[in-house]
Amino acid sequence: MPSFLFWLFAGVMLIFGALVIINRNPIASALSLVVCFLGLAALFMSLDAFFIGIIQVLVYAGAVMVLFLFIIMLLDLRAEERRTMNWVAFTGGFVVAVSLLVQILAVISRTQMAKQTFPPLASPQTDDVRNVGLLLFGHYNLPFQVIGVLILVATVGVIVLSKRQLR
Amino acid sequence: MNPTTFFIFTTLLKIVGIVFVVILPMVSYAVYAERKVSALIQDRLGPNRVGPAGLFQPIADAMKFLLKEDFTPAHVNKFYYWLAPCLAMVPAITTIAVVPFGSTLFGVPMVIADINVGVLFVFAIASLGVYGIVIGGWASNSKYPFLGGVRSTSQMISYELSLGLAVIPIFLLIGNLRLTEVVQYQIDHGWMIVPFAGDWRNPLAWLLAIPMWISFAVFAIAVFAETNRLPFDLPEAETELVGGYHTEYSSMKFALFFLGEYAAMITGSAIIVTLFLGGWHFPGIPDGSHGWIFGLINIFVFFAKIVVLLFIFIWVRFTLPRFRYDQLMRLGWVFFFEIALVNIFCVAAILAFHAPPFPKHGLQADESDHGIPGGKMGPAVA
Numbered sequence: 391m392p393s394f395l396f397w398l399f400a401g402v403m404l405i406f407g408a409l410v411i412i413n414r415n416p417i418a419s420a421l422s423l424v425v426c427f428l429g430l431a432a433l434f435m436s437l438d439a440f441f442i443g444i445i446q447v448l449v450y451a452g453a454v455m456v457l458f459l460f461i462i463m464l465l466d467l468r469a470e471e472r473r474t475m476n477w478v479a480f481t482g483g484f485v486v487a488v489s490l491l492v493q494i495l496a497v498i499s500r501t502q503m504a505k506q507t508f509p510p511l512a513s514p515q516t517d518d519v520r521n522v523g524l525l526l527f528g529h530y531n532l533p534f535q536v537i538g539v540l541i542l543v544a545t546v547g548v549i550v551l552s553k554r555q556l557r
Numbered sequence: 558m559n560p561t562t563f564f565i566f567t568t569l570l571k572i573v574g575i576v577f578v579v580i581l582p583m584v585s586y587a588v589y590a591e592r593k594v595s596a597l598i599q600d601r602l603g604p605n606r607v608g609p610a611g612l613f614q615p616i617a618d619a620m621k622f623l624l625k626e627d628f629t630p631a632h633v634n635k636f637y638y639w640l641a642p643c644l645a646m647v648p649a650i651t652t653i654a655v656v657p658f659g660s661t662l663f664g665v666p667m668v669i670a671d672i673n674v675g676v677l678f679v680f681a682i683a684s685l686g687v688y689g690i691v692i693g694g695w696a697s698n699s700k701y702p703f704l705g706g707v708r709s710t711s712q713m714i715s716y717e718l719s720l721g722l723a724v725i726p727i728f729l730l731i732g733n734l735r736l737t738e739v740v741q742y743q744i745d746h747g748w749m750i751v752p753f754a755g756d757w758r759n760p761l762a763w764l765l766a767i768p769m770w771i772s773f774a775v776f777a778i779a780v781f782a783e784t785n786r787l788p789f790d791l792p793e794a795e796t797e798l799v800g801g802y803h804t805e806y807s808s809m810k811f812a813l814f815f816l817g818e819y820a821a822m823i824t825g826s827a828i829i830v831t832l833f834l835g836g837w838h839f840p841g842i843p844d845g846s847h848g849w850i851f852g853l854i855n856i857f858v859f860f861a862k863i864v865v866l867l868f869i870f871i872w873v874r875f876t877l878p879r880f881r882y883d884q885l886m887r888l889g890w891v892f893f894f895e896i897a898l899v900n901i902f903c904v905a906a907i908l909a910f911h912a913p914p915f916p917k918h919g920l921q922a923d924e925s926d927h928g929i930p931g932g933k934m935g936p937a938v939a
Contacts, residue, residue: 417637417695424688444677452684453714456691460710463695463703517673519734 395436403429416462420455427451441518567665575658575669576650579860584819585615591871598875625808630697633805637696642806642813645689648682649820655679656827657737659837659856660844667837667845667856668737675736676728679828680721683783686821687713690785693814694802705801708791708882715889716782716789722897723776726768726904727832740836744844748835749773761907768903773833775897780825782889785818787874791882826866827859834862 402425409422427450434443498504526534589604589611596603604611629638655675659667672678687710694706727749728734731742747754749769753762782789793801803814830836837859838844845852880888 417692421688421692440672440674441677444674444681448677448681448684452681452687453717456684456687456710456714459688459691460707463691463707517733519674519677520732 396433399429399432399436402426403433416465417459420459420462423458424451424455427455439518441522568669571665571667571669572654575653580650580653580820580823583823583860583863584816585619587819587823587867588618588815589615590867591874594868594871595875598872619812622809622812627808627810630805632698634696634698637692638805639810641689641693641696642810642817643689644692645686645817646813646820648686648689649817649824651682652679652824653827655736656824656831657740657836658827658859660846660852662845662852662856663849664846666737667852671735671737673733673735675734675739676724676828676832677734680717683821683824684713684717686783686817689814689817690802693806697802697805699805701798702802702804705793705798705804709785709802712785712789712791712885712889713783715886716779716893719775719889719893719897720779720783722894722901723772723779724832725897725901726772729901729904729908730765736831736836739832740838743835744838748838749833761910765904765907768900768907769833771896771900773829775893775900776833777829779889779893780829781870781873782885784821784825786822786870788877788880789885790879791885822867822870823863826863826870829866830859830862 406422406425406429410419410426413419413422427446431443431446431451434440434446592614593603593611595601604614607613607617629635654669655672655678657666657668657671661667690709690713691706694702694704694709697703727739730752731739733739733742743749745755746752747756750766750773752765752769753759756762785791785793793803798804803811806814837855839855839858842854842858843851845855
């Protein structure tokens with residue numbers, strides 16, 4: 391991949407990731423997150439992982455964030471915009487974030503693996519949808535089914551909880 | 558000219574050609590066609606003042622939209638109010654990038670980007686189309702557009718499910734998401750709505766036609782819902798919501814919403830044509846490798862099929878009454894979702910007994926590239 395594209399999309403992700411927390415308006419935050427996801431998808435695609443990139447757009451930008459937006463719109467945004475900054479929370483969050491960053495940097499600088507260049511993952515001609523499918527339904531079939539049941543349980547739980555409120 | 562320059566040059570040429578020479582004029586003339594056909598159906602004359610038979614009406618309309626005052630109401634959220642119309646138009650046109658609109662012309666494949674996740678790209682970009690409407694409705698800061706935006710969100714999310722599930726049978730059959738492969742398969746084995754065309758004597762191929770028709774029906778109806786067309790145009794139901802999400806918009810910004818809807822209609826038809834109706838293929842017409850004239854004819858066939866579908870879109874609009882909102886939701890979640898799901902099982906069951914003659918394309922070729930056994934459909938191998 392041309393490296394300027396990497397820097398472009400990484401920059402887009404960082405800027406809009408920051409905007410997610412800087413914006414006081416929840417709608418603006420949600421939309422910044424969408425742009426952030428699009429940048430991430432572009433990074434995946436530049437690694438020839440088209441399937442993961444497209445799923446990123448389809449699931450996160452196209453479905454999850456639309457639902458988020460849908461819920462946010464039904465809330466009272468004025469209250470959120472009037473809220474002033476909580477300095478204690480701000481400092482606490484800042485300290486946690488910086489210490490996490492320092493920790494990650496310390497680990498990466500010591501690992502040998504972080505210093506070597508990886509060969510290209512696969513040829514662009516690979517049918518990655520097919521490979522993901524075969525791996526998921528072949529080798530990881532049981533964990534996949536278990537996750538399916540887990541999600542079903544969560545869905546049923548949500549319905550039970552919301553119906554109880556109605557009654 | 559080296560291959561990279563040639564590739565960039567031809568791709569730019571294809572983008573400009575398809576978007577500015579074909580799609581955008583088609584969008585403006587779709588509006589004209591809508592008015593003419595509705596006039597025909599309702600026994601009126603329709604536009605007939607500007608030019609012969611009113612043919613220059615779209616140009617006059619465009620001039621009107623451009624010259625009107627671009628008014629921004631005081632109560633709107635300015636930035637998002639301006640952003641929304643652009644977001645409504647862009648995804649509709651971007652989708653066309655992966656659709657093969659012809660075979661080859663002078664050896665150049667007539668598809669802008671032939672990527673291996675073809676149809677997923679279409680769904681991903683189309684799912685971004687909802688943002689334009691939602692933001693438009695929200696930024697207008699007034700109740701009718703807001704209700705329109707909220708309705709549109711839930712409608713598009715609901716019907717995206719049926720849309721996605723309806724195409725799975727096709728890909729079970731073909732084993733490849735690449736849209737050029739889908740078209741190639743249909744050339745070799747008959748269009749998706751007549752899957753028995755390539756294999757007359759096989760009763761299972763005839764049986765396969767039933768789920769394919771169901772798929773086609775569900776997909777086509779879901780496209781109607783996705784493009785907010787009548788009978789599913791609840792987001793802009795005039796009788797209850799004034800103009801829906803674009804109530805507060807005027808001049809060119811309104812026109813972008815309006816034309817975005819028609820662009821979405823055209824790309825939706827293009828997807829239907831590619832997936833179910835054989836793409837650029839027509840029986841008896843060879844592909845572009847036999848001469849450039851056939852390449853041109855293939856492109857013409859593709860757009861002719863789209864025009865036929867557009868006519869059906871318009872025909873439906875002026876024939877069926879609008880659904881009620883709860884009916885729309887029930888239809889999507891209780892009826893289409895289940896029918897598409899059962900359909901997938903039916904196709905899988907048929908294919909389990911009937912793998913050899915069908916999945917010639919995707920399945921056979923990459924048997925060797927990966928050593929994972931049992932990945933193919935079990936009974937078919939035995």
